[in-house]
Amino acid sequence: MACIQARGLRKAYGKTIALDGVDLTVEEGRILGLIGPNGAGKSTALNAILGLTPYQGELRVLGRDPWTQRDALMRDVCFIADVAVLPRWMRVSRTLDYVAGVHPRFDRAKAEAFLAKTAIKRRSKVRELSKGMVTQLHLALVMAIDARVLVLDEPTLGLDLLYRKQFYDTLLNDYFDKSRTIIVTTHQVEEVQHILTDLVFIDQGRIVLDCAMDELEARYAEVMVTPEHTAAARALGPIHERQVFGRSVMLFERADRSQLAALGEIHTPSIADLFVAVIGGPGSSARGAAA
Amino acid sequence: MSAQSNVTIESTIEPPAIPPPAILSPTRPFYWSVRRELWEYRSLIVGPLVAAGVVLFGFLLGTLGLRNHLGDLSKLEPAKRAAMLAIPYGFAAMAIMVTGLIVAVFYCLGALHNERRDRSILFWKSLPVSDPVTVLSKAFIPLVVLPLVVLAVIAATQLIMLLTSTLALLAAGQDASAPWTQIPWPRVYLILPYGLAALALWYAPVFGWLMLVSGWAKRAPFLWAVLPPLALCLVEKIAFDTTNFASLLGYRLNGVFGEAFALPERHWAGGDPVSGSLPRIDPAGLLSTPGLWAGLVFAAACLAAAIWQRRYREPV
Numbered sequence: 001m002a003c004i005q006a007r008g009l010r011k012a013y014g015k016t017i018a019l020d021g022v023d024l025t026v027e028e029g030r031i032l033g034l035i036g037p038n039g040a041g042k043s044t045a046l047n048a049i050l051g052l053t054p055y056q057g058e059l060r061v062l063g064r065d066p067w068t069q070r071d072a073l074m075r076d077v078c079f080i081a082d083v084a085v086l087p088r089w090m091r092v093s094r095t096l097d098y099v100a101g102v103h104p105r106f107d108r109a110k111a112e113a114f115l116a117k118t119a120i121k122r123r124s125k126v127r128e129l130s131k132g133m134v135t136q137l138h139l140a141l142v143m144a145i146d147a148r149v150l151v152l153d154e155p156t157l158g159l160d161l162l163y164r165k166q167f168y169d170t171l172l173n174d175y176f177d178k179s180r181t182i183i184v185t186t187h188q189v190e191e192v193q194h195i196l197t198d199l200v201f202i203d204q205g206r207i208v209l210d211c212a213m214d215e216l217e218a219r220y221a222e223v224m225v226t227p228e229h230t231a232a233a234r235a236l237g238p239i240h241e242r243q244v245f246g247r248s249v250m251l252f253e254r255a256d257r258s259q260l261a262a263l264g265e266i267h268t269p270s271i272a273d274l275f276v277a278v279i280g281g282p283g284s285s286a287r288g289a290a291a
Numbered sequence: 292m293s294a295q296s297n298v299t300i301e302s303t304i305e306p307p308a309i310p311p312p313a314i315l316s317p318t319r320p321f322y323w324s325v326r327r328e329l330w331e332y333r334s335l336i337v338g339p340l341v342a343a344g345v346v347l348f349g350f351l352l353g354t355l356g357l358r359n360h361l362g363d364l365s366k367l368e369p370a371k372r373a374a375m376l377a378i379p380y381g382f383a384a385m386a387i388m389v390t391g392l393i394v395a396v397f398y399c400l401g402a403l404h405n406e407r408r409d410r411s412i413l414f415w416k417s418l419p420v421s422d423p424v425t426v427l428s429k430a431f432i433p434l435v436v437l438p439l440v441v442l443a444v445i446a447a448t449q450l451i452m453l454l455t456s457t458l459a460l461l462a463a464g465q466d467a468s469a470p471w472t473q474i475p476w477p478r479v480y481l482i483l484p485y486g487l488a489a490l491a492l493w494y495a496p497v498f499g500w501l502m503l504v505s506g507w508a509k510r511a512p513f514l515w516a517v518l519p520p521l522a523l524c525l526v527e528k529i530a531f532d533t534t535n536f537a538s539l540l541g542y543r544l545n546g547v548f549g550e551a552f553a554l555p556e557r558h559w560a561g562g563d564p565v566s567g568s569l570p571r572i573d574p575a576g577l578l579s580t581p582g583l584w585a586g587l588v589f590a591a592a593c594l595a596a597a598i599w600q601r602r603y604r605e606p607v
Contacts, residue, residue, distance in 0.1 A: 052416060052605070070602075071421035079417045087331070087411035094330055101323030102420050 003028050003149055003181045004049060008057040011044050011205075018044040019055065020205035026198070028148070029178040033192050034185045035275060036202035042185040045202065046153050049183070050079055062148060075104060078142045079151035086134055088127035092120055099141050111144035114174075132163035139167060143175045150175075152184040156191070164188065168195055189271040199271065203279045221252050221260055222269040229263040236260075240277030251277045320420045324428035325436065332401070334394050335437060339444040342390035346383040350452050353379070354459045377474050377569075380452060384445045384483060391441035392494070395433040399498045400513055402429040403506030403597060403604070410606040422601040426502070430594055433498045438487040445483060478569060482552075485572045489551035492577075496586040497543065499593030506597045509607045542582065551577045 002025045009022040018041045026032050036042050047053040049061055051070030059066060064073050086095065092115070100108045115122075118136045126134060135155065142150065156164040172195055176182060186192055199216065201209035211219060225233040225248045234241070236259065238250035251269055252260060260266050269277070329335060403426070406412040415425065453470055460467035501516050508515040524537040552570035577583060 050417070052413070054603070067602075070416065071419050071424075074417060074419040081413045081417070085410050085413040085417075087406075087414060088409055089331055091330075094327075098323055098327055099418065101326070102320040102418050104419070 002026065003062055004183075005060045006045075006048075006057065007059075009045070009048060009059055010056040011041075011048060011053065017205050019048070021057070022202070022205070022207055024200065024207065024210070026181060026183065028181055030197045031176065031182045031184070031195055032198040032200060033189070033196040033271070034183060034200050034202060035189055035271065036185075037279060040202045041205040042202055043153055044205075046079070046081075046151055046183065046185065050077065050151060076147055077149045077151065078145050078147040079153065080135070080138050080142060080155045081151075081153045086126045086138055088125070090126050091122070092124050092126070092129075092137060093122040095126070095137065095141065096122075099145075103145055105146040106141075107144045107146065111140045114140040114143060114170075132159050135159060135163060135167060139170065143170070148180055150180065150182045152182065152186075154186055155184065156186065156188065164191060168192065171195075189275060193271050196271075201275060201278055209274075209278050216274075217268045219254055220269050220274060221255060221257065221266050222249060222273060223252065223260050223264050223266050224249050225264040233263045236263075240273075242276075317424075320424050321428050321431075324420060324425060325431055328402075328429060328432050329436070331405075332398055332432075335398060335432065336440055338390050338394035339387050339441050342387045343383070343444050343448040346386050346448060347451060350379055350383070351455060354455055376470050380449050380474065380479075383448050383452060387441055387445050387448065388487070388490070391437055392490070395437050395494075395498060396501060398437070399433055399501035400505050400516060402432070402502055403601065404508065404512045404607075407506075407604055407607045412604060412606060423598050426506075426594060426598045426601055430498065430502060434491050434495060438491045442484055442487055446480075475569065482569060482572055485574065486548075486551065489577055490547055492583060493543075493547040493551070493586065495590035496593065499590035499597075503593040503597045503600075506600050506604060543586065546582065550580045550582065 004024065004026040006022055006024040009019050009024070010017075011019040020041075022041075022045060024045075034042050034045065044053065048055040048059060049066060051061075051066030051068075051073055054067050061073060062076050066073055090098075096108060096111055099106050099111075115137070118133065118140075120129060120133050120137055126137070129137065139155075156167050159167070168191060171182070184192055184196075196213050198212050199209065200207055200211075223233065223238075224244070227247065230248050233248065233250050236252060236255055239253050240251040242249050247264075251273065257266065406415060456470055457467040460469075501512075504516040505512045520536075520540060524534070524540065527533055527536050548570070551573060553573040553576065
């Protein structure tokens with residue numbers, strides 16, 4: 001069953017179009033990375049999914065309309081929107097009390113066990129915690145909720161490397177299983193590269209790439225072209241070309257592997273390189289030279 | 292930290308044998324939302340307590356000089372004496388009540404504004420608590436919780452005053468029964484809860500309006516709450532040379548005691564300060580006042596609008 005289904009999702013703030021007809025289907029048990037430049041509409045899309053913003057078009061999350069059934073939906077959906085949203089005046093122990101009080105699927109013992117592994121004191125107020133600790137606390141709350149969909153909007157923004165690594169490790173090891181679905185937006189694509197099962201690029205309110213990670217390898221190939229084959233490689237129509245140490249690195253979509261092998265060394269592109277190629281490169285009709 | 296991440300404990304992923312109940316009773320989110328308000332807005336309790344502290348401090352200072360005072364007091368006829376005795380108690384109740392009102396006004400102005408300013412609204416909205424529950428739990432504070440807090444603080448303050456003055460009188464070798472017997476306590480404790488309830492109902496439209504503005508204004512909710520009504524008064528005065536809206540506001544702000552209590556004229560004139568100076572409660576009069584019901588309808592409309600707009604609210 002599809003957890004999230006969007007058809008022709010649109011949202012405009014005045015004259016600015018944040019979402020311009022987004023079609024998206026997310027199946028259960030997937031980890032979807034929603035990647036895009038600033039202002040591409042990532043947060044707007046997530047806000048629509050979470051019932052935080054009205055929208056046009058069709059959207060169903062776990063079979064519900066998020067805008068009219070937010071409170072019911074939130075029994076099964078969790079989100080960490082940004083590290084700053086936990087109320088700064090609240091004591092750690094009281095955030096546990098409150099979530100335990102209002103959330104039917106919250107397992108307090110689980111949250112306590114997770115917090116015990118951190119340096120967070122129960123008596124502290126959220127404002128007294130470091131940014132990394134606030135994220136740990138939020139993660140502890142969210143992981144103790146037996147939810148089906150978890151939405152992460154730049155969850156590791158502004159955290160140091162250790163916290164960022166621990167965040168995703170914990171999520172994968174102690175939380176994720178095949179009955180849950182995770183959607184994550186981030187600019188630090190290299191960090192989520194290995195945990196994603198699906199990849200969606202969004203740019204200027206439109207989805208410009210929607211691909212399973214398994215498929216990525218078959219679909220895209222990056223070739224470090226040996227100098228004498230440069231012209232031949234260009235003739236095959238790469239979607240992007242860049243120079244590394246004086247050699248051309250070209251990205252091909254759905255190209256014949258045996259043909260490419262003759263041109264140079266082939267590998268699967270990183271998400272970051274793919275991102276630049278699809279969104280920033282000349283292959284993108286919308287941006288072109290501006291990037 | 293990285294060492295810990297290497298420890299993958301398979302057993303922690305096993306599914307729970309019994310799924311937790313998916314539905315809680317609907318009153319639980321409400322109950323916890325009210326508690327959350329009390330955690331966030333400490334002034335709801337601290338404000339009246341500070342007022343009580345100030346009152347008690349003044350009263351204690353006065354009690355130390357009581358001995359000089361008692362001579363004058365005992366010369367008075369009993370009725371006047373009771374009235375004199377009652378003054379500090381009445382003053383204490385009034386001071387705590389007024390503090391409670393001020394606290395209520397500032398609570399309402401912040402209730403739906405601060406959560407947007409500190410962005411915590413995103414966290415609250417990520418939990419299965421509906422907008423009606425959130426807004427109504429916030430309205431519950433000035434309408435029910437704060438009056439109860441004020442009543443409890445007044446009772447405690449007056450009890451402390453009674454005990455200290457008793458001790459002071461006994462220490463001075465005087466008869467200490469007067470404050471116990473000459474002030475009609477049962478009647479006082481009929482008037483106080485009734486008066487607080489009347490106050491809450493009467494000011495409900497004010498609270499509702501403040502909460503609506505609190506949820507609507509991007510900044511300076513106080514100015515947005517206060518200036519438009521004043522502007523309306525001004526426009527009416529200039530355009531039509533009438534003051535209907537101004538008198539409506541004045542009636543709302545000052546009219547409650549006139550409607551809730553039967554007050555003979557002479558008390559306002561400061562005529563007879565006898566124990567009869569206690570007002571007589573007039574629930575029938577209050578409930579038959581159209582102004583009360585019109586106000587409640589306005590309050591309900593404001594809260595409904597506040598609930599509706601909270602769905603659209605984002606951090607400011």
